[in-house]
Amino acid sequence: MPEGPSVVILKEAVQQFKKRKIISVIGNSKISQERLLNRKITDFKSWGKHFLICFREFNVRIHFLMWGSYTVNETKDRPPRLGLKFKNGEINFYSCSIKIIEGDLNRIYDFTADVMSDIWDPSKAKEKLYANPERQVCDALMEQDVFAGVGNIIKNEVLYRIHVHPESLIKGIPDNKINELIDEARNYSFDFLRWKKKFELRKHWLAHRQKICGRCNIPFMRKQTGTKSRRSFYCANCQVLY
DNA sequence: TATAATGTTTGAAC
């Protein structure tokens, strides 16, 4: 369930529990369950891939890592890591990482770095990119401090869209391409959101897990790239190595 | 059935 747009979908799915009191807490997470019991949720927020349940004096951070999932008003056939019940329904979180964050979220998170945020700031992203000119673009795009919410699917699709080879160094990429990179990181994320809501995300993949380049009609490269060593799918012909 | 994969943190090893 990982990338940023999926967390936005979750946030929308739980709006019915905003301002509601938790009447039961279950789960095998290490966090204190009694801390949540009888507390009212003030808001749900997200920062990149982080889902945040806000209370008056603290927050619960949920990270789904690679295989985490959730259900709303349903259960799976195994105990949740955290399950919250309300008078009007329930949310269950499975195989995720859960942490309490004390105090004000703005002290921890820079929401202008979240590609899905209303206050996303592309100029700050650009500064952060140029602060590490030797970095490969495939690593830079996945850097959560720069592009919070971007994961491997978005990385592959963005680089294909803008015809840039994943192993290009930031310092070699022309300035107007850097602008395109930043714009598409956000654009594609919103396309991802729209398609995922219609359960047709995969249908629109042009690079991720694809075998043939639709533009050149030749086989895609598939390689672990960058220091993060994540899979890149790219066309060695039409994606330029800068 | 075995494998690989939308991710991150931790702590050991160098």
Next chain:
DNA sequence: AGTTCAAACATTAT
């Protein structure tokens, strides 16, 4: 002391 790297976490589609 700073960097690198494997392990751990745990699910599901292919």
